[in-house]
Amino acid sequence: MSINKDDIKAFAKSCGMHLCGVSDVDRLATSDKGRHPCEILPGCKSVIVIGAKLLDGVIQANFRAFEDGRRDLKGLYGTYGYATLPNFELTYVCYSIARYIEDETGAAATPCSTGPMTNGAQISIRHAAVAAGLGVFGWMGLVLTPEFGPRNRFGVILTTLELEPDPMYEGPALCNPEKCGICTKACPTGALSKYGDEHYHVEIGGKPIDYCRLDWNKCQIGTYGLTKEFNGREDYVTTSEPTSADIFEAIAKMPVSVSGLQHTDSHNCGKCLSYCPAGKWGEHFKKTNLSKGISAE
Numbered sequence: 001m002s003i004n005k006d007d008i009k010a011f012a013k014s015c016g017m018h019l020c021g022v023s024d025v026d027r028l029a030t031s032d033k034g035r036h037p038c039e040i041l042p043g044c045k046s047v048i049v050i051g052a053k054l055l056d057g058v059i060q061a062n063f064r065a066f067e068d069g070r071r072d073l074k075g076l077y078g079t080y081g082y083a084t085l086p087n088f089e090l091t092y093v094c095y096s097i098a099r100y101i102e103d104e105t106g107a108a109a110t111p112c113s114t115g116p117m118t119n120g121a122q123i124s125i126r127h128a129a130v131a132a133g134l135g136v137f138g139w140m141g142l143v144l145t146p147e148f149g150p151r152n153r154f155g156v157i158l159t160t161l162e163l164e165p166d167p168m169y170e171g172p173a174l175c176n177p178e179k180c181g182i183c184t185k186a187c188p189t190g191a192l193s194k195y196g197d198e199h200y201h202v203e204i205g206g207k208p209i210d211y212c213r214l215d216w217n218k219c220q221i222g223t224y225g226l227t228k229e230f231n232g233r234e235d236y237v238t239t240s241e242p243t244s245a246d247i248f249e250a251i252a253k254m255p256v257s258v259s260g261l262q263h264t265d266s267h268n269c270g271k272c273l274s275y276c277p278a279g280k281w282g283e284h285f286k287k288t289n290l291s292k293g294i295s296a297e
């Protein structure tokens with residue numbers, strides 16, 4: 001028996017996925033060394049990307065933390081919006097889809113790791129999601145989908161099965177950083193460059209794409225809570241311009257988490273993702289009085 005792209009999409013949907021798209025390998029031709037799909041799965045022909053939306057009721061826990069001082073609710077984001085459920089769900093579904101493809105076609109299929117609590121980062125999932133037509137890069141460097149803005153997480157399956165690629169996203173603009181800039185303004189650690197300043201320039205499927213220069217070291221101060229200001233027990237980092245070595249040392253100093261499955265909690269921020277207006281933010285959070293919002297510059 002043989003299956004086609006529609007069968008795979010229907011299977012992904014039956015596994016609870018909100019989004020599924022397919023790219024060929026050519027669109028990812030400019031990947032970093034070692035990250036091209038064919039360097040992970042020799043003979044790879046198709047890159048399947050699945051996506052799960054993050055629940056409004058989970059994102060609103062971030063608003064309670066950022067707007068009402070309820071840091072104790074951040075665990076909801078950690079469990080249901082980040083490392084535990086979405087990552088595990090995506091991990092299981094990537095595995096199921098890979099098995100489905102191998103069982104039905106005999107082609108090889110490799111599920112990739114989705115993020116914290118799974119092992120390693122083989123491929124750039126963000127770039128793969130854009131190549132598969134699920135959305136576009138927002139200025140903050142996350143993938144915005146028309147349906148959910150950045151409030152989705154993705155998983156990738158590589159396969160030697162040849163599938164027809166989906167068109168890349170051509171719909172209405174989802175991000176206008178010149179007028180918006182909410183992500184840069186919201187970021188508490190100053191990790192995101194301002195529109196017009198230093199930024200990344202990449203090419204996917206021949207399309208030029210620009211997004212902000214993200215200082216991962218600064219982002220990790222917020223995400224891991226490496227200072228008291230960001231929910232840390234201690235000031236594990238004492239400089240506002242940390243190097244990777246400073247971050248590595250700081251994380252090593254942190255006690256092993258006793259409250260969750262992660263060795264060190266990494267759900268302390270997510271502010272850029274929570275406040276981005278793309279994906280009908282107003283309808284989901286402003287009209288429902290779940291958030292006061294942050295005004296554009």
Ligand code: B12
Pocket residue numbers: 027028029030031032035082113114115116120121122123124125126127128140141142143144150151152153154155200201202203204214216217219220223266267269270271272273
């Ligand atoms: C590690 C990691 C982190 C670390 C980063 C630490 C570090 N020093 O790298 C930390 C903890 C800080 C982090 C933070 C966040 N993360 Co994170 N993270 C990852 C993870 C697991 C790996 C990133 C990685 O190393 N990728 C490998 C490198 C090679 O890829 P890259 O950085 O994406 O791309 C670079 C190059 O490939 C290059 N490039 C240049 N030209 C080209 C051309 C092509 C064609 C390609 C392919 C690439 C490419 O461009 C990039 C910049 O150098 C990814 C999952 C994944 N595998 O992608 C999630 C992921 C990027 N994270 C995600 C999220 C949601 C977050 C947070 C919001 C979490 C939070 N704090 O709440 C923040 C986002 C902040 C922001 N504005 O971006 C999601 C994004 C979903 C989306 N909507 O886009 C991902 C995709 C996980 C998932 N399964 O969905 N993250």
Ligand code: SF4
Pocket residue numbers: 186187188189190191192218219220222223269270271272273
């Ligand atoms: S997750 Fe937080 S610290 Fe990291 S870029 Fe987004 S707002 Fe900034």
Ligand code: SF4
Pocket residue numbers: 138139140141174175176177180181182183184275276277278
């Ligand atoms: S907050 Fe505004 S500028 Fe930033 S990614 Fe979202 S839409 Fe773009």
